[in-house]
Amino acid sequence: MTSEKEIVIKTDKLTKKFGDFIAANEITFEVFKGEIFGFLGANGAGKTTAMKMLIGISKPSSGNATIAGFDVYKETEKIKKSIGYMSQKFSLYEDLTINENIQLFGGIYGLSDDEIEKRRNELINKLNLQSEADKLVASLPLGWKQKLAFSIAIFHTPKIVFLDEPTGGVDPITRRQFWDMIYEASHNGITVFVTTHYMDEAEYCDRVSIMVDGVIKALDSPAGLKKQFNANSMDEVFIMLARDAKRGE
Amino acid sequence: MNAIEVNNITKTYSAKKNFVTAVNDVSFSVAEGELFGLIGPDGSGKTSIFRILTTVLLADKGTAKVMNLDVVKNYTSIRNMIGYMPGRFSLYQDLTVEENLNFFATIFNTTIQENYELVADIYKQLEPFKTRRAGKLSGGMKQKLALSCALIHKPKILFLDEPTTGVDPVSRKEFWEMLKRLKAQGISILVSTPYMDEANLCDRIALIQTGKILEIDTPQNIVNRFEKNLYAVKSKRMFNLLNDLRAYSKTESCFSFGQYHHLVLNEEHPDMNELKSYLKDHTELEITQIKPNIEDRFMQLMRK
Numbered sequence: 001m002t003s004e005k006e007i008v009i010k011t012d013k014l015t016k017k018f019g020d021f022i023a024a025n026e027i028t029f030e031v032f033k034g035e036i037f038g039f040l041g042a043n044g045a046g047k048t049t050a051m052k053m054l055i056g057i058s059k060p061s062s063g064n065a066t067i068a069g070f071d072v073y074k075e076t077e078k079i080k081k082s083i084g085y086m087s088q089k090f091s092l093y094e095d096l097t098i099n100e101n102i103q104l105f106g107g108i109y110g111l112s113d114d115e116i117e118k119r120r121n122e123l124i125n126k127l128n129l130q131s132e133a134d135k136l137v138a139s140l141p142l143g144w145k146q147k148l149a150f151s152i153a154i155f156h157t158p159k160i161v162f163l164d165e166p167t168g169g170v171d172p173i174t175r176r177q178f179w180d181m182i183y184e185a186s187h188n189g190i191t192v193f194v195t196t197h198y199m200d201e202a203e204y205c206d207r208v209s210i211m212v213d214g215v216i217k218a219l220d221s222p223a224g225l226k227k228q229f230n231a232n233s234m235d236e237v238f239i240m241l242a243r244d245a246k247r248g249e
Numbered sequence: 250m251n252a253i254e255v256n257n258i259t260k261t262y263s264a265k266k267n268f269v270t271a272v273n274d275v276s277f278s279v280a281e282g283e284l285f286g287l288i289g290p291d292g293s294g295k296t297s298i299f300r301i302l303t304t305v306l307l308a309d310k311g312t313a314k315v316m317n318l319d320v321v322k323n324y325t326s327i328r329n330m331i332g333y334m335p336g337r338f339s340l341y342q343d344l345t346v347e348e349n350l351n352f353f354a355t356i357f358n359t360t361i362q363e364n365y366e367l368v369a370d371i372y373k374q375l376e377p378f379k380t381r382r383a384g385k386l387s388g389g390m391k392q393k394l395a396l397s398c399a400l401i402h403k404p405k406i407l408f409l410d411e412p413t414t415g416v417d418p419v420s421r422k423e424f425w426e427m428l429k430r431l432k433a434q435g436i437s438i439l440v441s442t443p444y445m446d447e448a449n450l451c452d453r454i455a456l457i458q459t460g461k462i463l464e465i466d467t468p469q470n471i472v473n474r475f476e477k478n479l480y481a482v483k484s485k486r487m488f489n490l491l492n493d494l495r496a497y498s499k500t501e502s503c504f505s506f507g508q509y510h511h512l513v514l515n516e517e518h519p520d521m522n523e524l525k526s527y528l529k530d531h532t533e534l535e536i537t538q539i540k541p542n543i544e545d546r547f548m549q550l551m552r553k
Contacts, residue, residue: 042417043388139267142291168415169291169443171458172544173551176504183488197417198444200507204487222508234507235418242419 006033008159008191009054013063014072016049023049025214026063031207033159036182036192038202041211042242047195048164050211054193055162056080068159081109084153087164091149094138098129101137102152109156123151143174147181154185161185163194167201179204199235208234210241217241250317252406252437253279253302258311260297271297272308273460279439279453284432286451287441288543294460295441296336299410302439303333316405329357332399336410338391342384346375346394349383350401357402367434368397371427389420396427407431409440413447425450445544456547463550468543475541475549477501478519481509484531497527504548511545 009031016024024046031037041047052058054067056076065072068082092101102123106116124133127147137145146166154161163182167175179201186192186206194205202208202222209219218225218241222234231237260272272294279285287295300306302313304324313320315327340349350372354361365372371393378386383394392412399407409428413421425447432438440451448454449468456463456471464471484490491510494503501515514524521536528534541549 042419043415138264165415171290171293171551172445172548173504174290179505180491187488197415199418200505203507204505238418239422242417245419 007031008033008069009037009065009067009193011054011063011065014050014053014060014065015062016046016053016058017061022214024053027211027216029209029216029219031160031191031193033191034186034189035207036186036194036205038205038208039193039195039211040202040208040238041195042245045211045242045245046214047211051162051164051193051195055083055085082159084156084158084161085164086146086149086153086161086166088146088166088168089164091145092137092152095136097136098124098133098140098148101148102155105152105155111156119155123155127151143170143177146170147174147178150178150181150185154190158190160191160193163192165195165197167196167198175201199233199238202234202238210238212242212245250281251278251314252281252283252316253277253285253439254314255298255302256312258298258301258308258313260294260301260306260308270460272301274311275457275460275462276311277455277462277465279437281437282432282435284428284438284440284450284452286448286454287439287457288443288445288448288454288547289441289457290443292459293457295457296410299333299335299408299439299441303331303408304328329402330405331408332402332404332406333408334395334399334410334412336414338395340383340391340395340398343382345380345382346386347379349394350397353398354401359402361401364401364403367403368400370430371400372397388416389423392416392420392424396424400431404436406437406439409438411441411443413442413444421447445542445547448543454543456543456550458547458551463547471546472541472543475546477513477549478517479539479541479545480512480514481506481535481537481539482512482528483509483533483535484528485533486531490528490531493528493531497524499524502548502552506544511539511541513549 007030011027011029013026013028014024015026027050039047053060053072056072056079060072067079070078102120103116124130150166167178182192205222207221208225209216220228225237229237229240255275255277258272258275262269262271275298287298289295297306301308302315302320304320304327316330318327320327344352350361375390375393386394413424428438451468453467455465482494491503491505494500494510494512499514499516499519501513503510503512
């Protein structure tokens with residue numbers, strides 16, 4: 001984390017209602033440049049709703065937020081250019097090759113052909129995918145897919161990358177290699193906003209927020225949260241906060 | 250009699266020119282009344298094994314028996330005595346909660362009333378929503394309904410394929426408590442999960458990776474086979490610590506485990522003072538010898 005603490009995500013009472021149902025209720029927090037921010041919550045707590053507002057694809061009902069300095073009401077297209085996104089469910093086009101996926105995403109984010117070519121070579125070498133580059137993504141093992149998807153999500157060097165359960169179902173060694181990549185991105189100044197159901201991964205975050213029934217119930221460093229709730233692990237903290245949740249997904 | 254017996258099962262899929270061996274010469278057995286876990290990541294072959302045992306997929310090689318019945322010859326009898334909860338939500342989204350349960354009961358020539366006591370514990374949490382369509386339920390509720398539907402004909406064996414994937418820690422805990430109560434009623438259970446911490450809740454487990462079983466035993470015996478000295482190490486700057494530990498000449502492996510890194514050294518009696526002086530630039534340094542867990546053992550086996 002950089003010392004000047006530049007704010008890259010700022011929300012103020014951000015709220016989303018669906019009819020009478022308040023999916024996200026007056027969410028207020030800040031995330032700093034280069035920070036790894038864990039966004040946790042029970043199923044149905046409102047994480048996805050909140051994340052959709054932050055990435056500019058869902059209009060808030062009330063409250064304010066700026067992402068990379070852009071307003072979530074008026075500047076959603078600028079937000080989309082400044083961020084990267086990957087999830088467990090959707091990451092890459094399975095029926096395109098690795099090279100074609102890179103070309104597609106590089107093109108969407110407006111990189112020049114020369115720039116795409118330069119970064120593509122770096123990426124392929126770093127992930128050791130030289131002999132796979134012209135193979136379909138569908139043929140890659142899940143762990144490789146997820147590492148590739150992350151690399152492509154930060155291909156255009158976004159200010160912030162949003163990761164929605166990026167490591168679900170991945171083998172334990174790959175899961176850790178994935179986190180090595182997250183650390184590296186953070187070290188290079190990219191802010192990482194990540195959701196996970198693995199509580200050991202919550203420990204790798206600089207700060208963690210825990211959402212319950214649409215509200216942020218706690219927000220601090222993992223060490224701070226454990227101290228505050230007198231718990232030995234993040235698992236215990238999570239269970240203490242989420243066990244009385246009233247909502248399902 | 251074993252509830253499940255699997256002998257040298259192999260299953261290969263082909264897509265155009267690619268051949269994938271999803272299940273590679275797998276053998277194991279599950280005793281009656283046992284809670285047996287298949288523990289492994291996505292793509293390790295868990296679902297193929299489930300589909301072969303529930304008689305919806307044919308193996309290329311090998312044999313398998315469920316309640317002493319052959320999965321190929323006696324598939325109709327097997328289908329009547331098992332409950333299967335596939336990994337993907339597979340109930341009728343446009344039927345209500347009650348209609349789904351009624352439907353599954355009817356298919357098996359029974360009624361909700363007849364076996365109500367078996368599902369009561371789970372279903373009573375759903376009853377307030379019994380007129381809601383299944384597609385409109387929350388994730389945790391869908392999971393409870395799917396389990397109720399798998400149980401309503403009073404099966405002898407339950408097959409649960411990744412019932413807790415994508416489920417938050419609180420609901421996961423509740424789900425495992427339900428399984429314990431079902432086991433207490435004498436139902437044999439085969440369950441799969443990618444969450445290594447759930448392995449400890451099983452009587453016995455098979456660790457599985459890319460179609461191969463790495464090891465089968467009780468969770469305790471599996472961690473006992475780790476054999477090496479394992480240390481939990483932490484300092485103020487964890488990322489630098491990880492790199493430093495990996496660069497240490499006597500390190501065999503080092504991986505992050507939440508708030509600690511787990512370090513294995515390649516010596517039987519390592520000199521801890523030497524390690525401490527190597528790490529002298531780290532503040533708030535903490536090194537403790539610890540017992541390995543299932544994930545440590547899984548990773549050790551993967552690296553072999």
